[in-house]
Structure formats: C-alpha cells, structure tokens
Amino acid sequence: MMKKLAAIAFAGVMAVSMIGCSQAPAEPNTDSTENGTDSSSVAGGGEQKEAASSTGVTLEFLYNLNGEAVSDAIQEVCRQFTEETGIGVEAVMPGSNFSDIMKTRMASNQLPDVWTTHGWAVARYAEYLEPLNDFSFASHIAPSIEGQITDENGVLYTLPIDMDLTGIIYNANVLEEAGVNADDIQTWTDFEDACDKVKAIGKTPIQMGGKDSYTLGNMMDYVAPTLITNENEANQNALLDGSFDWDNWNIVVDKINQWNQNNYFNVDAVTADFMTGISALASEQAAFMFTSASGITETYVQNPDTEMGFIPMPAREDGLQRSLMTGEHFAVGMSNTTKYPEEAKMFLEFLAREDICAFLATKCGMPSGLDNVTSDTGRLAPFYDKYANDAAILNIPYFDRKYLPSGMWNDLCITGGTILSGQADAKTTVVNQMRTSYEEKKAQE
Amino acid sequence: MKKQHRAMINLFYVPAIILFVVFVVYPFLQGIRLSFTNWNGYSQTMKYVGLKNYIRLFQDANVKTALINTLIYGIMSTVIQNILGLAYALFLNINFKGRTVVRTIIYMPVMIAPLIMGYIMYFFFQYDGGAINDILIALGMEPADLLVNSGAAIAIIVIVNSIQFVGVAMVIYLAGLQNIPAMYYEAAMLDGATFWDRFKHVTLPLLMPAISSSTILNLIGGLKLFDLIMALTSGGPGFSTHSLSTLVTNQYFSAQSAGYASAIGIVSFLLIMVISNVVTGYFDKKEVDTQ
Amino acid sequence: MKNKKAFGIWKYLLALIIIVLHFVPIYMVIAITFKSPYDHSSRWIFPGYVYLKNIQTALERGGMLMALKNTVIISAVAILFIVVIGAMAAYPLARNKSRMNHLVRGFIMGVMMIPPLSILVPLYSFMAKIGGINSYWGIIITLVTFQLPTSIFLFSSFISSIPVALEEAAAIDGCGPFQTFFRIIMPQLKPVTASVIIITGVNCWNNYQFALYLLQSPKIKTVTLAIASFFSADASNVNGAAAAAFLGILPLILVFLFLQKYFIQGMVDSAIK
DSSP: OHHHHHHHHHHHHHHHHHHOEEOOOOOOOOOGGGGSSOTTSOTTOGGGSOOOOOOSOEEEEEOOOOSHHHHHHHHHHHHHHHHHHOOEEEEEOOOTTHHHHHHHHHHTTOOOSEEEOTTOTTTTSGGGBOOOTTSGGGGGBOHHHHHHHBOTTOOBOOEESBEEEEOEEEEHHHHHHHTOOGGGOOBHHHHHHHHHHHHHTTSEEEOOOTTSTHHHHHHHHHHHHHHHTTTOHHHHHHHHHTOOOGGGGHHHHHHHHHHHHTTOBOTTTTTSOHHHHHHHHHTTSEEEEOSOTHHHHHHHHHOTTSOEEEEOBOBSSTTSOEEEEEEESSEEEEBTTOSOHHHHHHHHHHHHSHHHHHHHHHHHTSOBSBTTOOOOOGGGHHHHHHHHTOTTEEEEEOHHHHHSOTTTHHHHHHHHHHHHHTOTTHHHHHHHHHHHHHHHHHHHO | OOHHHHHHHGGGGHHHHHHHIIIIIHHHHHHHHHTTBOOOSSOSOOOBOTTHHHHHHHHOHHHHHHHHHHHHHHHHHHHHHHHHHHHHHHHHTSOOTTHHHHHHHHHGGGGSOHHHHHHHHHHHHOTTTOHHHHHHHHTTOOOOOTTTSHHHHHHHHHHHHHHHHHHHHHHHHHHHHHTSOHHHHHHHHHTTOOHHHHIIIIIHHHHHHHHHHHHHHHHHHHHTOOHHHHHHTTTOSTTTTOOHHHHHHIIIIISOOHHHHHHHHHHHHHHHHHHHHHHHHHHHHHHHHHO | OHHHHHHHHHHHHHHHHHHHHHHHHHHHHHHHHTSOTTOOSOTTSEESSOOOHHHHHHHHTSOHHHHHHHHHHHHHHHHHHHHHHHHHHHHHHHHOOSHHHHHHHHHHHHHHHSOTHHHHHHHHHHHHHTTOTTSHHHHHHHHHHHHHHHHHHHHHHHHHTSOSHHHHHHHHTTOOHHHIIIIIIGGGGHHHHHHHHHHHHHHHHHOOHHHHHHOOSGGGOOHHHHHHHHHHHTTTOHHHHHHHHHHHHHHHHHHHHHHHHHHHHHHHHHTTO
C-alpha cells in the first residue's frame, strides 16, 4: 500500500521536475474595507438591537445573482432580517441551473417562498406569484421599470431592488489607445469604424464568450431591436401578432456575419467562456462586450486600475435614436401558495426598506428600482446620470422578452453560435430555425 | 432444487421490483403521457396534441444531427475503450514490477465525476491559456481553437470519454484473462502456435463473455453520454455537438418544449434498447457458437 | 535472452507513457489547486511554493466539509441498500432459469437505459408529494433504484458460478429459502461485494443530475454539487474550483487504493459469465 502511494508520489515528482516550477507571484492587496462599505454592518447597524427570539419559521429564498460581493450582501441582509424578526431565511444560489430548477419546481407546484424573478416576473412566473399592489413599496416603483413588472391589468408581481440599464460595455483605455471617442458612436457604421481602429492596434474589438451560450443570446438580443423594431411599428406589430416575415431577420444575420468576416470577434468567440471575456476587458486586450453593466463591476474586481464605461446601442442609420434596454436585475417576488404569507410579506417589506434596498442596489452597482431609494453606483454613476435623463435615447425592453414567444431565447443563443462558427450554410440555417421555432411556438399560444 | 423453494425465492425480487415500479416505471409512464402534450415544462396547463411531437421529431434536422452524434459517441467510445482496454489488459497481464501502480492509475479517472472531468478538460482544450495550446505555443506553432470545429469537438468528446472510462473495460478484460486456464496456452505452445495464433484461437474466443459485457456497458454509457458534452461544448456551436440526451435537456428547459423533449427522450430510450438488444443477441449467439 | 531484456525496457517505457496519459487530469487538478490565482504561468507548471488558500476557499466558501459529510452519509447508506437489495434480487435471477426470469432480466436492463431526464420532472413531482426533497432518504432511494441494475448483474453472474450443491444440502436439512440465502449465499459473496461497492459507490458519490434537483438546500449539498457550483458561480476562481474538485476526488481515490485488491479479485471471481 505505502509502496504504491510512494510510487504514485514519485511519478508526480518526476513530472514536476521535468517541467519545472513557477515562482510565487505577488498578490494584490484586497482588503474589503477599501471598497468603502464594510460588509459586516449593513447601513442602519442592526446588530445594536436585541436579537428577536426565533419564531421557528424559515423562509426559503432562491436567488440567481453571481459574484461574491453581491452574494455576501444578500446573506448579510438575511441574517439581519432574522435578527430583527426571529424569522429564519435560507438564501440559496443554485448556480447556473437556476431557471431549470425553477421550472421543475413550478411544474411540481413546489415553489420557494421567495425568489428572484430575473426578467420573467410577468411572462413566466405570474401564474405562481402573489400580486404586490398592496405593499407599501408599490407606489414607489421607478417609472422606467414599472411597465415590465406589471401585467396589462396593472398587477405588480415583483419588487425591483435595482434595475438594469443595459448598453454595450467597453474598456475606455483601449478605445483611447485606438483613438476612438465612445460618445461619437451614434450608428452601427460609427461602431464598425471604432472596431476597425481597435483591430488596427492589434486588440480584439468585440469580445464574446460563446461557451456560456447566453452571451450569444445577448448579442442577438442587443443587435436585433436596433435593426428590426426600433422606430418600426410595422415590424413590432408583426412580431407580436405572428405575421412577421422572417426574411427580415437576414438583416440581423448579415450584420453579425459581416463583423465575423471582418474579424471583429476574438478568435475563440464560440468556445471561450464569459469570464475569459471579462478577463480580456480587464487586462485591456479587448474593447467591447455585449453584456449588462454588471459586467463592468466584474471587470473592476479583476483590475481596479482600468477604466470602463458603457454606450447605448447605436442606431441603424443617421437620424435615428440610440437605445438602452431596461429590465429586471435583482427583483424579488413571493409565492402565492407559500405556507408563510405573513413572514414572506415581512421579508419583502424589509428588502424594500430604504436602507436595505440602497445597500443591496449599491452592492450590485445598479440604479435602484424604487424612486424613494438612491443607490451609490460608484464609478458607473456618471454613465447612469448621463443616459438616464437623455430624451434622445430610446428606452426599450429586452427584445426577446417583449417580441418573441417564451422559449425562443434558446434559439437566439443557438443561432448566434451558428453565425459565429462561420459554417457555410449558416445564414439559411439561422433564418429557418428562427422561423420554424417562431411558428411552432406561436401556434401553441 | 425443490419446486417450492424455487417459487419462494422469487420473493427476493420484491424489494427491487417495488423500487423500480415506483421510482422508474411510474415516472416513465408519466413521461410517455407528456410526450403527447404541448406542455412547456412549468405551467399547470397543457393540451394533448396526439402524435404531433413524434411527427415533428422525424422531420427535425437537429434531431437528426443529435442522433448521428449519439451513434458516434456510443459506437466510437465502445470501439476505442474495448481495443485500448484489451491492449492494457494484455499488457498488464504480463508479470512485471509496478504493474499494479499502472493499473491503479488507469482506473483513477473513472472516479472523477464526468461533469468535473469535463470542466478539467476545458482547461486543456480552451483557446486562451489552455494546456494544449501552451504546448503548441512552446513548440512555436499557432494556438488552435479546438472546440469550435464540430468534427474536432466530437472527436475530443469521444477521446476524453474513452480515456476516462477505459479503466472499466481494462478491469473486465483483466478478469477475463485471469480466468483463462494456463493449460490452454501451454497446449497451444506445444503445437507451435505463434503469439497471434494464440491470441486469435485461445484468448479471443475465451474472452467472449468479457467482450460482451464490456461492449454492452460501454455502449449504454456512450449512448447516454451527457455531462461531458455539457461541460465541454454545451452542444454548440449551433446544434452540432448535441447528443440525444443533451438535446432533451435543451428542448425541455431552454426551448420550453417539454412535451417534445419527452418524445425525444422516449425515442432515444427505444433506440438504446434496440441497439443493446441487437448487440446482446449477437454476443449470445457468438458465445453459444464458441462453446 | 537479449530480446527479453529489450522488452523489459520497452515495458517500462510503455508503462510510463500510460501513466502520464491517465495521470494528467489529476496532475492538473493538483497543480491548479496549489497555485496562486495570480500565478499566470502555464497550467503544466507546478507551483514552486506552498499555497493553501485555495483549499481554504473551497472549505469556507464552497462548504466542502459539509458537502463531504453529506456525501459520505448518502453514499454509505445507499451502498448498504444497493448491496443487500441487489444481492437478494440477484439470487432468483441466477438460480431460476425460467421464462419469467428472462423477462425480469430484460426489464432490469431497460431500467439502465432510461435517460434520467425523461423521468426527472415526474420523479421530482412524486418526490415532492411524499416529502423526499431536501432529505437524505429521498436522494438515497433514488440512487439505490438507479444503481440496483448494476449491482444485480454483478451479483447474479457471481452467484451463477457458486455450485448449487450447498444450497441443496441446506434444503434437505430443512433450511427455508431465507435461511439459505442469508446463511449460505451471503457469506460467499464477499469478493464480488468489493466490486459492487466500488462501481456503484463511485456513481453515488459522483451523482449530479438527481442531486441537483432533489437537493437544493445548502445544508444538504453533495460534493459534486459543491464543486459544480464553484465552477459555474465563481467561474473567475479557477483555482478555488480546482481545489474543490481535489477535495472531492481525494477521498474516493484513497478508498479505492484500499479496496482495489478485493475489487480486481471480485471482478475475476464474478468472471462476467
């Protein structure tokens, strides 16, 4: 036995001695207090109060927000809630299978008491969510998100702790080096000029992480509305009533195909993962990425010394408006079949409390979804200030959530990969798949 | 043995059969029912659509791709694992110092969960900082994006799966080899048989039971391949590396066509069953022939 | 003689190549585990320093200790049932060569071939109804059910090779079938039991698909879930993920090293007949 272990260890040592060893690198000093907010004490200082005695009730709270800082903040808020009320909260982040797990639980009618609705409060979860119109925060929902979390009868389904305001993120240092002024990018032609300039300095114009297929879906979701639906009511109506002519989709495919042929994307656009992309932007090797502003926060975690920003989606031609997408980011709804309606209600009210909501939205680096709460968006603040009140910028919902039948997000992700893989019949494959899937799903509605 | 005794021992089936009926057969029948609906996978409402899902399935080009890939994953993994596993077994059947170490190390990867193996293998094949590309760069070559080409990606999946699980085939063959009485070889040696003759006329026929179990086991494993594909390519680019089982997941959850996904699941179950039965039947016949 | 010596060297060279090929994935996990996240050297290169922070991260953030405890409990209990119920069902399968047994064999084979996802949602709904979600027994029962076919086949081919004479003698002495099974058959199954434990135990330990859906509370997470969530949620922390994988694989390899002698012997004895 020992002899075997020794032999295996020996084999390992042999391998090492053949290749050599690396030296210990210097580690950047990552002291959490540097970030200004000490995660151990939520604003308001709950720990000074006497802890409430346990009620024996534990709420199950499923959330899908990644990143250590946000996750820690959520756990901390839940702890404080338990201290104040004696109601336990088990906050669980199930990982990248979040929506699959939620679907299984809906199918079995076994929902958690409270969960994050990630953009689907109305379209997918409404059947299972408690209307929130009677809650104290219902009158404070920010107008720009209200339309997307209420149904046509005005029923409110989720508490928007913060909200997405999404454009294309970029590394300012790379653009500066390439001689591009981000504010000059008004149309896709301007954007393509910028890409050419970035390519000229030997860096990647557009970074993709296609192994995580949602990044491909994002790309389609970002580009499509500017070409198809923005300021085009005929197409909007056609998409919604099922009469859309999918030959029009060629415009979107051609645009992305053109970028691909111009080598704007990273070589491993289809096989890299999202985090590789974030690293590329953080290390100033790539300029643009089609991802929401939370991507910027991730970039700063890896390299606090770089300079990031985001621009609205360019317009398809001169004279048309640029656009930004708004949607849920960290939004929480409660089950309409929970065993603990009172406790869940208290939890939602607690999350909506000004200090708690501000603390969470700040940790996410996003504007708050409640108009009585201001969050500190840190280094992103100038961008939110610049775009939020700019009437020249169209505020649009996410393309797939608004115009495509539920379930077609999958087709956007897959066809995005087909285009970038550059296979010969990509164009017809993509348009056919979109058309077939659309007709299939429309027929079922 | 007494007839009564024989009948009585059938009672020993009971616990196993109860588990199978409650936790496999019942859910499986539910799955069959779902395959005739247009269920989206989460709503409390669904409509029966008859055979529509099955008709759609036979016209769906993506199902065809997944079917072909499933057969490639299943058959190629089986072939590689059996040939390599038999070669390893023959090699380790030679008495030399340290062969147990070799045997142990060949079997070790079997103990890594396929999903985790997939993640580890992504460290190898990834373009940016991947271990393979580090070697290519060190040799002065251009780094390659190995997983973008669907042919290469399928080959990589087959090879990784085969190398990981070749230990199982090896152990089965080792066991088979050690059960071949030495006197057969001695007799063959006396007749002046060459190594190849002995392999062909003594080893192979007597290994038939081992070949049969190893083939069936690897075939089922390969046809059901799932985790590794999810970790390496998630079925992409496009639908090009999907197997039937990953396609079921994709259609079930992402595409929200649970009814359709159930139909694909049923068809893939039938496919695995038919293939395994044909192969088992073939080996049963072969074993009878050689006896 | 000369020829033989030459083969001797080739033997070891071949052995070395095989070892490298199969050890590489594990080597890489170890190398990344003990490397600082800020060490950007090639993944082939082993760290030339001692760095344990990744292990610490895996234990603290990944909750690997709790996951290990859960997995040990779940696997151990599941294996116990897999062995007992499997050996029981294997007994009539090996002894009664009737038409019905042929059907039973086919049925058990069929269970092996069902793609887990095609029954996932119905199984989940049923488990939810009987309160098996987030419980040890729910996942254990599922694992036992799906590992039983393997166990039954291994046991039945082994029992086929045991002479019937002993049982007949016992029957003449007035032993009922239960006594015969537990007194005569069970004690003879030791060698093949090691194989069953290793093969099905590895599958229980590594199970991902069922655990993912049936175990959602962090208190009851298993090792594979903990590792997988490391790879997906904190995808930026490759080193922490590798450390989690290392901690998850290590116990299995140690157990295997201790059991492998019996394992190979058990496989030889059951002889896959």
